[in-house]
Amino acid sequence: MNLTVRESLIAFRRAPLLSALSVTTIAFSLFVVGLFGLVAVNLQHALQDVAERVEIVAYLLPGTPIESITLAEKDIEAFPEVQSAAYVSEDSALARAHAELVEFRDVLQELERNPLPASIEVKLKPRFRDVDHVNEVADRLRGFGFVDDVRFGRDWVEKLDRLRGIAAAVGLVVGAAFAVVAIIIIGTTIRMAVLQRSREIAIMRLVGATNGFIRRPFLLQGAIKGMLGGLVAIGLSYGAYTLINRWLIHAAFFSKEQAVAIVGFGTLIGLFGSAASVGRHLRRV
Amino acid sequence: MIKFTNVFKAFPKGGLALKDVSFHIAKGEFVFLTGHSGAGKSTVLKLIYAEEPVTSGEVRVSGFNAAELRPRDVPMLRRRLGIVFQDFRLLEDRTAEENVAFALEVTGARRSSIPARVMRVLTQVGLAAKAQAYPRELSGGEQQRVAIARALVNEPTVLLADEPTGNLDERATRGVFQLLRDINASGTAVVMATHDLDLVRQAPYRVIELQEGALVYDSAVDEPREAASP
Numbered sequence: 001m002n003l004t005v006r007e008s009l010i011a012f013r014r015a016p017l018l019s020a021l022s023v024t025t026i027a028f029s030l031f032v033v034g035l036f037g038l039v040a041v042n043l044q045h046a047l048q049d050v051a052e053r054v055e056i057v058a059y060l061l062p063g064t065p066i067e068s069i070t071l072a073e074k075d076i077e078a079f080p081e082v083q084s085a086a087y088v089s090e091d092s093a094l095a096r097a098h099a100e101l102v103e104f105r106d107v108l109q110e111l112e113r114n115p116l117p118a119s120i121e122v123k124l125k126p127r128f129r130d131v132d133h134v135n136e137v138a139d140r141l142r143g144f145g146f147v148d149d150v151r152f153g154r155d156w157v158e159k160l161d162r163l164r165g166i167a168a169a170v171g172l173v174v175g176a177a178f179a180v181v182a183i184i185i186i187g188t189t190i191r192m193a194v195l196q197r198s199r200e201i202a203i204m205r206l207v208g209a210t211n212g213f214i215r216r217p218f219l220l221q222g223a224i225k226g227m228l229g230g231l232v233a234i235g236l237s238y239g240a241y242t243l244i245n246r247w248l249i250h251a252a253f254f255s256k257e258q259a260v261a262i263v264g265f266g267t268l269i270g271l272f273g274s275a276a277s278v279g280r281h282l283r284r285v
Numbered sequence: 286m287i288k289f290t291n292v293f294k295a296f297p298k299g300g301l302a303l304k305d306v307s308f309h310i311a312k313g314e315f316v317f318l319t320g321h322s323g324a325g326k327s328t329v330l331k332l333i334y335a336e337e338p339v340t341s342g343e344v345r346v347s348g349f350n351a352a353e354l355r356p357r358d359v360p361m362l363r364r365r366l367g368i369v370f371q372d373f374r375l376l377e378d379r380t381a382e383e384n385v386a387f388a389l390e391v392t393g394a395r396r397s398s399i400p401a402r403v404m405r406v407l408t409q410v411g412l413a414a415k416a417q418a419y420p421r422e423l424s425g426g427e428q429q430r431v432a433i434a435r436a437l438v439n440e441p442t443v444l445l446a447d448e449p450t451g452n453l454d455e456r457a458t459r460g461v462f463q464l465l466r467d468i469n470a471s472g473t474a475v476v477m478a479t480h481d482l483d484l485v486r487q488a489p490y491r492v493i494e495l496q497e498g499a500l501v502y503d504s505a506v507d508e509p510r511e512a513a514s515p
């Protein structure tokens with residue numbers, strides 16, 4: 001076995017308690033980051049679901065020929081912001097009202113004439129679901145001669161926009177704070193592991209070990225600890241997620257990429273934390 | 286081999302640890318470095334193994350000039366030296382054998398050659414039977430022998446010993462000193478810092494005495510005298 005690998009593993013065997021302690025510390029620090037990440041991920045999903053309902057409805061003047069409508073539908077679908085445009089005829093509007101507005105069924109039944117206008121329902125692509133783009137598309141729809149009115153719940157879209165802004169700001173600030181705390185705690189833990197072996201480092205230097213030789217096992221060890229900590233943190237997060245999912249609300253878990261990113265984050269902190277502590281040591285001794 | 290020319294060494298907080306020290310130690314010599322605590326013995330050794338930089342003057346050690354030493358040369362210099370301390374400095378969680386092997390491993394020695402070389406030096410210091418013992422299972426004298434074995438395993442040209450008998454009882458002291466003499470007899474230069482004047486008197490070796498950082502007596506240069514100063 002390679003000497004670096006062997007020396008790194010020896011440290012786990014010789015100081016199992018301290019090693020387990022560092023891995024646990026790293027795991028819980030990353031777990032906190034992970035829990036926050038889960039909240040952020042789920043909040044984002046929820047906002048996306050809500051944004052899914054951003055819809056612009058263009059009501060059409062009665063008697064618009066179906067050919068013009070079909071043509072307009074194609075035109076609208078060609079807008080870069082638009083995901084889909086669907087024609088809803090007067091009859092299907094009434095049928096929908098029957099199905100959805102159960103309380104008014106009697107009233108609807110007694111109608112002699114269908115009062116509901118035909119419409120085109122326009123859905124935007126996810127990244128265009130904000131006030132500015134919605135307004136722009138609405139204006140363009142008003143430009144069609146046979147469009148009577150355009151509705152899109154302006155207040156609601158504005159609120160959604162504000163909510164998204166707040167979520168992003170909070171996510172960034174709190175996420176960064178959690179990450180910094182994790183880095184500090186993990187850095188301290190790694191530093192303790194290095195300090196515990198300061199005597200060994202001094203002896204290694206005395207017998208002519210190069211700095212690189214001394215550094216390598218610590219780097220590998222730090223990276224391994226960070227990685228194990230990251231994996232445990234993912235495990236803990238998954239446990240928390242399962243509990244929340246069963247007892248509280250239906251939630252989403254990290255994507256594979258996000259999970260890998262958390263483990264990678266742990267590995268990097270372990271690596272750089274070790275590099276910093278050992279470096280300080282090699283300069284000082 | 287080891288040459289000090291007008292060496293000054295300042296303490297970091299001011300004052301001088303060494304004042305204008307000059308001497309030359311030849312290949313295969315045995316030299317006592319004597320003087321009271323704080324006279325500068327350890328400082329001389331530290332300058333030799335490049336633990337500390339020289340303030341002024343020149344220190345040359347087996348082809349290296351301390352003033353021109355780059356950080357990455359330091360390990361190379363130390364591989365030519367063996368260093369032994371009063372407090373042994375063994376790794377407590379490794380056996381005698383592993384402690385000695387460690388010194389070979391860090392220098393990148395061929396793995397297959399290590400066990401034989403380790404056993405050879407352990408035999409040389411008389412500890413072949415205790416190769417598997419941990420430091421805490423060994424007496425002080427035995428621990429110092431392990432430390433000496435570790436210092437020897439890289440076949441150094443000079444063995445530096447900083448009060449190697451300072452922590453040992455009389456019997457262990459005699460044993461370790463005899464071992465150092467044997468090592469010297471086989472061609473390795475030995476520089477031994479000590480304030481044990483009995484040891485110094487016992488042997489016909491060169492004596493360099495320091496007092497408050499200055500070299501006050503060198504038996505290779507000065508008139509012989511009855512004993513080192515009190």
